[in-house]
Amino acid sequence: MAELTGEFLAERLSSRQLLALLFICECRRKKTLTGVGFDGVEKPRAWADFVERFAARLAKLPEAERVYLIGSHLQSAEEVDIYSNAEISGLLDQYHDLIETLVRELEQDTRLT
Amino acid sequence: MKIMFVMVKEDYIDPMNIELLSAIAKQEGHETFLNVLEHDNLMEEVGAIRPDVIAYSAKTGESNVMFRANRAIKAKYKDKIFTVMGGPHPTFNSMRMQLYGEHLKLPLTFSGPAMPRVVEDTQLDALVVGEGDEPWPAMLSALAAAYSLDGISNVVTRTNRRGDGSVALQERNMALDDLPYLDRDVVYRKTRLKEFGMRSLMAGRGCPFPCTYCFNAKYNAMYKGKGKMLNRYSVDRLVAEIEDMVRRHPTQFIKFYDDVFVFRTDDWLIEFADKYARAIGLPFHCLVRSDLVRRDPEILTYLKKAGIKSISMSIESGSSFIREQIFKRGMDAEDIRFAFEMCHKQDINTFSNTILAVPVPVIPDPRDPEFDRKAKDLCSHLESYHRMNLGALRTQVDLGAPLDAAAGRKVVEYLESVGLRRRVIDYDIESIDINIRNGVVFGEFPELHPYPGTPVSQYTIDVGAFDGDFEKLHQNYQTESPFTCFTPQEKLEQVNLSLLGLVLLVFPSWRNLVVNHLIKRRWTKLYFIMYYLAKVYLIGTKIYPMKYSAGHIVRTIKESFFSELLKHSREEGERFYQKRKGLNAPPSEVLGGPWQS
Numbered sequence: 001m002a003e004l005t006g007e008f009l010a011e012r013l014s015s016r017q018l019l020a021l022l023f024i025c026e027c028r029r030k031k032t033l034t035g036v037g038f039d040g041v042e043k044p045r046a047w048a049d050f051v052e053r054f055a056a057r058l059a060k061l062p063e064a065e066r067v068y069l070i071g072s073h074l075q076s077a078e079e080v081d082i083y084s085n086a087e088i089s090g091l092l093d094q095y096h097d098l099i100e101t102l103v104r105e106l107e108q109d110t111r112l113t
Numbered sequence: 114m115k116i117m118f119v120m121v122k123e124d125y126i127d128p129m130n131i132e133l134l135s136a137i138a139k140q141e142g143h144e145t146f147l148n149v150l151e152h153d154n155l156m157e158e159v160g161a162i163r164p165d166v167i168a169y170s171a172k173t174g175e176s177n178v179m180f181r182a183n184r185a186i187k188a189k190y191k192d193k194i195f196t197v198m199g200g201p202h203p204t205f206n207s208m209r210m211q212l213y214g215e216h217l218k219l220p221l222t223f224s225g226p227a228m229p230r231v232v233e234d235t236q237l238d239a240l241v242v243g244e245g246d247e248p249w250p251a252m253l254s255a256l257a258a259a260y261s262l263d264g265i266s267n268v269v270t271r272t273n274r275r276g277d278g279s280v281a282l283q284e285r286n287m288a289l290d291d292l293p294y295l296d297r298d299v300v301y302r303k304t305r306l307k308e309f310g311m312r313s314l315m316a317g318r319g320c321p322f323p324c325t326y327c328f329n330a331k332y333n334a335m336y337k338g339k340g341k342m343l344n345r346y347s348v349d350r351l352v353a354e355i356e357d358m359v360r361r362h363p364t365q366f367i368k369f370y371d372d373v374f375v376f377r378t379d380d381w382l383i384e385f386a387d388k389y390a391r392a393i394g395l396p397f398h399c400l401v402r403s404d405l406v407r408r409d410p411e412i413l414t415y416l417k418k419a420g421i422k423s424i425s426m427s428i429e430s431g432s433s434f435i436r437e438q439i440f441k442r443g444m445d446a447e448d449i450r451f452a453f454e455m456c457h458k459q460d461i462n463t464f465s466n467t468i469l470a471v472p473v474p475v476i477p478d479p480r481d482p483e484f485d486r487k488a489k490d491l492c493s494h495l496e497s498y499h500r501m502n503l504g505a506l507r508t509q510v511d512l513g514a515p516l517d518a519a520a521g522r523k524v525v526e527y528l529e530s531v532g533l534r535r536r537v538i539d540y541d542i543e544s545i546d547i548n549i550r551n552g553v554v555f556g557e558f559p560e561l562h563p564y565p566g567t568p569v570s571q572y573t574i575d576v577g578a579f580d581g582d583f584e585k586l587h588q589n590y591q592t593e594s595p596f597t598c599f600t601p602q603e604k605l606e607q608v609n610l611s612l613l614g615l616v617l618l619v620f621p622s623w624r625n626l627v628v629n630h631l632i633k634r635r636w637t638k639l640y641f642i643m644y645y646l647a648k649v650y651l652i653g654t655k656i657y658p659m660k661y662s663a664g665h666i667v668r669t670i671k672e673s674f675f676s677e678l679l680k681h682s683r684e685e686g687e688r689f690y691q692k693r694k695g696l697n698a699p700p701s702e703v704l705g706g707p708w709q710s
Contacts, residue, residue: 008338026408029377056445057404060437060531062500065323069443072321075342076376077405083338 009089010074010082015058015066016112020102022070023050024095025078047105055111114143114257117164119182121175122151123304125673126370127313130170130200130245132295137249140293143257147303155182156189166256169237170200170245173564173583180235187213187236195256199241201328204335205566207240207269208278209233215271240269242280243335246292285340289317290350294357301362305672310365310659312358316385317345320372322402323441324429325568326468326561329372343376348384352392359393365659366422367397374399378411386415396422398464398657403428403452404444410451413459423462423554423656426452431547432540434532435471438499439572446547453551462554462655467614469541470560470594470607472578476528476535485516488524491533498575501531537603538610542628545614549621555651558614559590560607606632612644619647645677 010018023046027033032046058066074080081087092099106112116138118131135145148158159167167186169179176198183196196213203210211217213236239262241248248267255262263273266283286292295314301307319342323330333342346354358364375382389397399416403426406412416424428449429440436442456463474494477487489512495501506512506527510520534540541558548556563570565583573579578596591611593604609632617624631640649670653659661669 029379053407053448056447057443060501061441061443065441068323069441072323072443073408075321076373077408078377079343079379081341083342 008083009085009092010071011067013067013088014103015063015070016103016106017099018067018070018074019051019054019058019106019112020099021080021091021095022054022074022078023047023102024091024098025074025080026050029078047102051106051109051111055109059111114165114253115146115162116143116166116168116253117146117148117159117162118299119148119150119155119167119169119179121149121178123149123306125306125309125311126368127295127297127306128170128300129295129313129315129370132297132300133246133292134168134170134249135299136293136296137246138253139296141250141253143253145296145299147299149303150178150182153303156185159186159190159194164194166253167194167196169196169198171198171202172200173202173206176202176206176233180233184234184236195238196236197239197241197252198235198237199245203240203269204242205328205331206233207242207280210235210237210240212236212240212269212271212274213238215274238270241267242269243267243282243332244286247283247286282335282339285336285342285344286318287340287344289344289346294354297358297362307362308665309669310363310661311368311657312362312364312366313368313370314354314358315371316351316369316374317343317371319343322373322443325439325441325572326429326564327372328564328567330568331566345381348381348388351385352388355389355393359395364395366657367393367395368657369397369399372400373402373405375401375412375416376405377409378415382412382415386419389419394420396420396658398423398425400425400427401452402426402444404448406452406455407448410455413455413461417459417461421461422658423464424456425464425466426456427466428544428547428551428553428556429466429468430471430540431467431544432473432532432534435468435473435540437532438501439471439473439569440468441568449547450551453553457552463552464555464656465548465553466557466559467544467548468561469544469558469611469614470596470599470604471540472561472573472576472596472598473537473540474533474576475537475539476525476533478535479518479521479525484521488516488521488528491528492524495531503527537599538606538628538632541607541610545610545617545624545628548614549617549624553618555648555656556615556618558611560592560594560611562590562595602633605635605637608637609634609640612637612640615647615651616640616643619651641678645674648677649673 013021024033027046054070058069061069071082074082080091116135118135120128120131131147135147138145146158146162146164148155167183169183171179179198183198186194186196198210209217209231210233217232239252241252244267248265251265252262252268254260255265261272262268262270266281269280297306297312319333320327320329321333321342336342345351355367397420399421401412401424406426426449429442430436433446436444453463474491477484477491481487492503492506492512496503506524509527510516510523512524514520516524534543545558561569561573563573563579563583570579573596574581576598578598580597591608594607599607610628613627613631617627
């Protein structure tokens with residue numbers, strides 16, 4: 001039986017990265033991911049709704065608590081094992097560009113600064 | 114081997130821990146028995162049955178009663194009976210629980226939050242930490258063969274105890290389908306649950322949310338990296354067990370007791386809605402979270418399709434400050450409003466828990482000569498302790514300079530905007546109001562009581578509201594608050610509101626009368642009667658509606674009244690109880706209740 005050592009990849013991600021990942025997982029589950037694009041002038045409605053919902057929940061929380069709460073949603077509603085480095089690494093690789101785009105969007109969102 | 118499980122008192126919820134361990138033990142070829150300290154004579158039964166193993170599952174609080182029982186057992190039978198305890202209490206307190214033949218010394222090396230610094234003389238032979246059903250078969254095999262338990266994960270003995278308090282844990286059980294059906298017979302032989310029409314069970318295990326009054330966050334930290342946090346029975350396995358249960362025991366209503374029954378609309382829920390409705394067809398109750406319903410409202414559609422009658426969605430506080438900063442609930446008022454409205458649209462009766470009497474700072478009175486200092490101290494507390502960003506306030510007010518009247522007003526406005534209030538009772542009134550506003554059908558309004566090791570307990574110690582003496586806590590959450598930050602009058606109002614809150618859900622138009630006048634009166638006994646009547650009415654007709662004969666109803670009401678009375682009043686409840694059961698303190702019967710310290 002292995003003893004726990006070291007950190008987990010998910011614990012090294014910022015709340016913005018995790019929130020982006022949560023959005024992607026939610027879209028993937030709802031089979032709406034293909035409709036998510038940021039090329040046009042108008043941002044996707046699903047993204048705006050998603051950020052509005054989570055901004056209300058996260059705005060007053062410090063970073064560590066934001067990370068924990070988003071992680072709870074990833075583990076439950078999206079069934080992502082955040083303590084499986086292989087699973088998290090796979091998701092980060094698969095959606096690298098989209099995550100970067102979403103994180104940039106979040107960095108400009110004053111509700112989550 | 115003969116295995117006797119001991120529980121303190123019976124409730125209307127199946128003790129699923131005992132029922133599962135009994136089922137596993139029987140599967141391994143052992144005999145099982147149950148003793149209920151509330152009404153059984155422990156020493157007589159142990160003498161008659163002569164069990165090889167006595168097993169307890171303890172929450173903090175009832176653990177003291179079990180220790181007393183166990184000390185009596187070990188004093189008489191010494192090594193002839195092996196005694197073991199699992200459950201939340203040993204899971205979070207094993208490092209201070211002295212075992213049989215052990216000399217555990219202070220100071221303890223463990224440095225967890227809000228842990229009592231006293232050694233408990235348990236006289237137990239072993240403790241089980243975490244999931245108890247995992248090591249259970251190996252433990253029984255070892256005991257039957259007279260082998261040591263020292264190498265079995267999750268088990269603490271006096272010879273394998275680690276100096277740092279850590280315990281080697283097995284991976285989480287991710288194959289729940291392999292578990293046997295719960296052995297309800299072992300419990301129903303000795304309790305009124307046999308005649309009660311509601312059966313409880315769980316569809317899975319695990320909750321990932323960090324609510325600070327709950328042990329799950331700490332539990333999950335213990336199990337980090339040891340397998341998936343959330344595990345469920347397959348729908349077929351779950352429905353098959355319910356079918357078996359319904360065939361064997363008269364059942365009118367099912368209560369799924371998972372912390373969160375469903376997290377999203379997925380294949381499992383869709384399959385459950387279809388198969389449960391067709392194969393079982395009984396009304397049921399389950400627990401979910403408002404924010405999850407708002408994320409995925411279809412959850413309710415499928416639960417309704419399955420036949421749900423009532424649902425629990427805890428609000429925990431009407432104050433956004435308490436909800437966010439103290440309880441870390443991660444949901445806002447809109448989540449709550451949306452979810453309750455959706456339930457009522459679908460004719461699902463709602464049940465909510467809301468915690469009162471939380472130590473929270475209040476906004477100082479601007480007329481107070483010390484307003485300047487108190488306001489700045491409060492801002493400093495918000496920034497340093499709660500790590501809140503007060504940048505918006507600092508752009509308007511120089512908190513380093515003396516506050517003039519205009520600056521004082523801005524500080525007060527800001528503090529109000531983050532959810533702080535001027536009086537302690539205002540937070541609790543806000544909590545009652547959110548329940549009324551959202552049309553909650555049935556609600557409980559317990560007062561906050563700190564449990565060892567939970568983050569909220571550490572918070573209450575950090576802010577100087579609690580001295581860390583967990584031993585003095587009452588078993589009931591509607592008695593006087595243990596926190597020193599409240600005045601006697603505030604404590605009276607909190608108790609009254611915790612009782613009258615439910616009455617207001619039946620008669621919301623009484624709101625102003627209650628919050629402005631009635632909570633200030635010393636009429637708590639009258640309020641208890643009103644609370645009890647409202648509870649019986651709402652539980653019996655809206656939340657767990659079942660049909661019984663007139664005789665059964667009278668008997669149940671009588672029993673539940675004494676049970677409620679007992680929970681609410683230490684002295685009075687005990688007196689009633691002793692009169693009824695003849696438990697007036699012969700030595701063995703001192704074990705008969707959790708209400709003596």
